[in-house]
Amino acid sequence: MRTWWPRSLAGQAIALQIAVIVVVVLVGSVLALLDARRDGDSAARQQVVSIATALADSPSTAQAIESGRATQILQPVTEAVRTNTEIAFITIMSPDGTRFTHTDPSQIGGHYLGTIEPALRGDTFSEVYTGTLGPSIRAIVPVRDSTGRVIGLVSAGITQQTLVQRWRDQWPTIASVGLAALGLSLIGVWAIRRRLLRQTHGLRPDELRVMYEHHDAILHSVSEGLVVLDRDGVVLVNDEARRLLGLTPGPVTQAELPEFLRAYAPGARDEVHVTDDRVLVVNRSRVADSAHSEVVTVRDRTELQGALGELSSLQILTDSLRAQAHEAANKLHTVITMVEMGRPDDAVRFATDELALSQRLVDRLSHDVGDPALVALLLGKTAQADERGIALTITEETHLPSDADDVPLSAQEMITVLGNLIDNAMDACDRADPWVEVTISLHAEDLRSAELLLRVADSGAGMDGDAFERAMQRGYSTKSGVEPEQHGLGLALVAQVVRRHGGTLTADVTYGSVVTVTVPERVE
Template sequence: MSVAGQVLVLQLIVMAVIVLAGGFLTIVNERTNSDDATRREVTAIAASIANEPSTPISIASEDPTARLQPETERIRAITGVDFIVVMAPDRTRFTHTTVDLIGQPFSGNIDRALAGETFTETYVGSLGPSIRAVTPVTDVDGDIVGLVSAGVTRDKISDQFLAGLPLIIGVVISAFIVATAGSVALSRRLRRQTLGMAPDELRSMYEHHDAVLHSISEGLVVFGKGDTAEIVNDEARRLLDLPDGPVRRQDLPESLRDMSSGGELHLTDTRVLVVNQDPVMWEGRSLGDVLTIRDRTELQGVMGELDSVRSFAESLRSQAHESANRLHTVITMVELGRPQEAVEFATADLELSQNLIDRLMGSVNEPALAALLLGKASQAAEQGVELTITEDTALDHAGILTPRELVTLVGNLIDNAIDASKESEQPWVEVTVRDSATELLVRVSDSGPGMGEDVLRNALRRGYSTKSGSRGLGLALVTQIVGRYHGSLTSEVTYGSVLTVTIPADAS
């Protein structure tokens, strides 16, 4: 049976027990209240008659019955009691509902009344079991001259109780119907929420769900209608550096708080993440959002190295192409009988390339960076961009940056500058890399339009690109390295667009 079905059955049983028990207690209480009300009624009637000034006078008269019987019967008819007996202290009845019993002794207890007390009792008298009250009648001197008893038979009390019983039963049945309707409505709601599954199915689904959440290699964060995540698995906490306990949207990295649907690249201080956000839909209703997070840090590192190798290969291809052109030129000049011009042409071109190589190998004490700069120079030349490496470029040591990080930092800045410079009529790029005892400085200028404050702010906020495709990740990787080592990235437009990165030598 489903959870909703089991809850419904249990609720109906509980409601039946509660309603029946409540009904039984109500009936018992009503019966008790009925007896108490009868006692109060007969006591009031007896005391009212006993306290009437004419009562002791009538008892002392020559014919008490003639004076009292009509009056007591009139009162009995009005109040609905079954008998009113006025008697002498020796039990002799002066009045009674049954005329034949007048003059006969009263059957019942009168000792307490003779002592001056008003009391009630249940007694089997001439009319059967009854609840009666007995009270003394005193004269002006305070002497007890008679007694008054008023009573109602048990049969009449039962008839009155049974007359009100249908109302009690109706209320009990109505309460059970209302409780049943509420239970059915609650069961239907619970059935919708539990999809009609049984407890074992829910437990099994939860166990599998929990095991999958903790074992999958992707981060998973699920938000419902509220601001607090309903599901956060271990991988999501690791990738986003989230603390234990509840996770709210403001606990996520800033770039993920207002993310739109779809997939995006996001950077933290140490990772490159691919994040997808999609709405959770059920029967056409949006229940919330689910974020899946994949770590691309290692893959991006491999892609960076691949890009570097590809860049070197392109540079070698470009140099081979240029060397073939120069060689053909030299050969042609020799064939034309101009060997001296051929030698001068070859020597001048070789001297220009060799000077750059000698300068970089002498001033840059990092082979990977020197190779990168030489490769970028050839790559830029092939694309029609004049790339200049300034004379003050010198690097004794990259400081705390690894060779890979240094190549990533400088290479991506140069790539972005080459792309931006092509928007001008005479594209050029200028690169400066130097270090000191206090900091590492990388400055890349180009003839492009420059980067505005909003663009730079977005770049510093998260992985951001002004280009389409995967190559737009370059500036984001630069900002990641800068943030990791507490450096700074500034943009200005002076003699061209200038991006400057400084990283303190003692950053930690």
């Protein structure tokens, strides 16, 4: 690329525009001059035809020719007309071409120089001819007597030198208009150049192309969902965002976005939203130099949330084992002390009673709930509730056989649902009378289908319908000291699992705050 050629896109665009504008103005000016000359010739031809016709049709002209005193009568008239109309000459002649009048009196009586045959035939005729005054545009019109016979001719003309002078007189106006147009165009081009420089940041076309290619490649390969919004709607959605938000290919309207993305809310950081099948982390940032545009990033936290659930279950079990070990150590010290006090029978009775109580709970859960992971969860929650002074009861209605093949929820989903419901219940129960009751059962509604029932009740006040609906949509916390904006995810995750399997999640207040999950049997 030559050094004189601009490198930036704005510079190249403006250089091309300037070249086009200069060419257009120059060509337009030349065409305007040529058009002015053509119009001048046409106007001159019409003028001389009109003057010659007017004199030829005047009765006084025919009378003067017939009187034999044509020169004396018509010479002053033609000169007066010529002077007022600023034409070169008016010649009145006989049919043989002998002049009766002329601008130069010395030419009177001489023979007319030009074509007269069409006029002698009665036609009005115009031509460009070189006469005594030089090249001129002239018209010849016949003069008729009362019988229609041609008794003379009238010729009027304008020299081309006069026309050229008239044409040249228009040059300054045309040049001024052309220069003004050029100046205004350059000012507009300069303004466009400034705007282009701001919008392209002075980048060259190849740099813009590389930037676009990299931008497109990043959008398609980035592992986070990216959505760009402005006041008119959705500007951009990458492939990952379409996958995470369940959007179809093609243009996306704002109405197709989830509810939490439809409002303009820049500045949000690590917002957690639960959709029907995913847990998403959303961040929103305002676009610089734009009052109503924002960039939204979406990350998938579904698998992480599942791992956190498993880790939470393991943590609960670990805490339960630690608590049991601590309690066992206390009980062991008690037994040893009672033996040292010489009361071995009391020591044996104390140890076997505590062991039998714990073993009965383990045996019962192992018998009624076949899944080991679910048994571990319930044992851990029982120990956790005992530490917090909460009476957690597994009802006698609980029954989930280990050989059941038609349980609609997987073990991980069962842990997610029950773990979150029990945690919510322990947090919400009445501190004056803290109790939680858990029921798990799989029963047949009819001979063709079975239904899983999970019910968790507590001594708390419960939630009204609106609060429960909000909790299922995004998460809600009833913990004291938690702001409404700091919603949890427990009930929302439960609702996600239930919706995925076509079940129902309801809440009511009867003998306590009762949350019930029902999930129909899986259809293979």
